[in-house]
Amino acid sequence: MDVQTLILDYILSERTGILVLLAAAAYFIYEQNKIQNRMEIEIREVKNKVSKLLNRTDDTNSDLNSLSSSISSLSGAVSNANTVAENTKKELNILAEGINSEAIFNEAIELARRGNSAEEIVTQTNLNLDQAETIVRFHGSKN
Secondary structure, three states: OHHHHHHHHOOOHHHHHHHHHHHHHHHHHHHHHHHHHHHHHHHHHHHHHHHHHHHHHHHHHHHHHHHHHHHHHHHHHHHHHHHHHHHHHHHHHHHHHHHHHHHHHHHHHHHHHHHOHHHHHHHHHOOHHHHHHHHHHHHOOOO
16 A cells, blocks of 8 residues: 555545544634633623713712702802891991981081081081971070
8 A cells, every 4th residue: 555545545535524624613613612701701891890880870970969959058058148148238228327317417416506507507417407407406505
């Protein structure tokens, strides 16, 4: 038997071809399995990351709701503070008018004690004539 016949009969036979094909298919399946396992691991990692992001989103939404509630409370407090400030401003204006009026009346009384007439008091203090005449009557000099 020569080598060429041996090669043709045994090595290149149909059985050998089938065995080589089976080995190639087994290797291909093995490699595909490895790739599939790596992809499954990566998918699990991505799934975990997405889950963590969802939890963070829920936490962020909760924080935002809490912040919104706090802002609403602060807004109400600022509104109340503005109301108090406006009322205080009005009361201060009323007090200032009263103090100003008191100062004007004190000035008018002093003028009346010095002997000024009701018309002169009206000119100097901008009180009306009835007020000036009343002040002169009660506080004017008794000559």
